[in-house]
Amino acid sequence: MIELKNIDVTFYQKKQQIEAVKNVSLTIEKEDVFGIVGYSGAGKSTLVRVINLLQRPTAGEVIIHNKNILGFSAKELRAQRKKIGMIFQHFNLMKERTIFANVDFSLKYSGLSKEQRKEKIERLLELVGLSEKKDAYPSQLSGGQKQRVAIARALANDPEILLCDEATSALDPKTTIQILDLLKKLNKELGLTIVLITHEMQVVKEICNKVAVMEDGQVIEENDIVSIFSQPKEALTKDFIRTATHIDQALETIIQHPSLTKLSGNEVLVEFSYVGEQTSEPLIAQLYSKYHVVTNILYGNVEILQQVPIGNLIVILSGEETQRDRALEFLKKQGVKIKFLKKNEPKESVIPLHMI
Structure with missing residues (x-):
């Protein structure tokens, strides 16, 4: 549905050349909820504005429904933009107008009669859960309610695509x-394709089925949400994910309590990661029944992403070394990823967080 091909965006400020987006190519399918995540300055907001040509690229192609919209006339582009709604971080409501009037403003050139507009606005406000607020003013609403108004306004022209910039x-x-x-x-009821810009992987985790990670104007990693969370490749992606799953925070808490990580000669501190069916299998119980290895769980977390469970555990394994090795080999064969965090050896200590 949306193809961005070899997109470059270059700005010139005070005789300096700034490459905000560098050779980015993305494909977003119909009804995707596609997340673009990165820290401030990564180029993600510039990139999303390219989709409706609020920002024209310096190079590349913007293809929607197999048509390169860079070649559209002004009239064609206006018609195309009606099919692309947009919401922002700061809502951008007109404070002197009622909620009803804020949404109505988007229908000013729709060709609908006054009665048709009234019916549509009431339907939209009901859809976003704000029917009772139609005569209120933005100053009377909470932040969440203001964003609901902004969403209703963005839907006024029946868009196929909704762009959400740090919404x-x-x-x-x-x-x-x-x-x-x-x-x-x-997304489900209207069949909307949603492109969501954020610096928070927690937001991506909640809603997206696909995600691209941006850094310094480039897409450094892109995949479906389950693959990104279970098999991240780039250091920045791993950093985002470990923050979203709170595992680094848990590990830091564990490290700060030496009593939790004071290991005897037959113990190791280990992190387990597993995906899908393994989360429903009693693998930990089998470590004792099969190998006489005792597992002390210090932290556990299971996420459900696109109906697929993804789990992390931080545990102390206790048992004779040969049996531990056999137990760990058993887990590997079940698809469990294993990372040693600490062994009871004089020259080894807990791995620093930035190396994990």
Whole structure:
């Protein structure tokens, strides 16, 4: 549905050349919820504005429904932009207008009659859960409610694509989840294709089926959400994921309590990672029944991404070394990834977090 081919965006400021986006190619299928994640300055917001040509690329092609929109006339481009809604971090509502009037403003040139517009606005406000607020003003709404108005306004012209540029960054965690749930609903009920820009992998984890990771204007990694979380390749991707799964935070807490990691001669501190069916198998119990290896679980977490469970455990394994090795080999054969964090040897210590 959306193809970005070899996109470059170069700015010139004070005689300096800034390459905001460098040779980026992405394909976003119909009804994808596609996340683009990266830290500030990575180029992700510039890239998403290329999709509706609010930012024209210096080079490359922007293809929607097999048509390169860079060659569109002004009239064709206006018609194309009506099919692409956009919401932002700061809502951009008109404070002097009611909620009803804010949404109505998007229908100004729709050709609908006053009664048709009224019916449509009421339907949209009901869809986003704000029917009772139609006569209120933005100053009377919470941040989450303002974003719902912005979403209703973005849907006014029946778009096929919704671009979300840091749309939850100004919201508290509970409200963020509510807005993401609404976007999921719109994706399913309206068949919307959603492109979501964020610096938070937690947001990507909640809603996206595919994700691209950007750094310094380039896409450094791209995959479906399960593969990204279970088999990240790039250091930045791993950093994002470990933050989203809270495993680094858990490991740091464990490290700060030496009593938890004071190991005897037959113990090791290990991290297990596993995907899919392994999460429902009693593998840990089998370590004792088959190999007489005792497992002390210090931290455990299971995420459900696109209906696929992904788990992490930090454990102390206790048992004779040969039996431990056999137990770990058994786990490897079951598809469990194993990382040693600490052994009871004088020259070894806990691996620093930045090396994990």
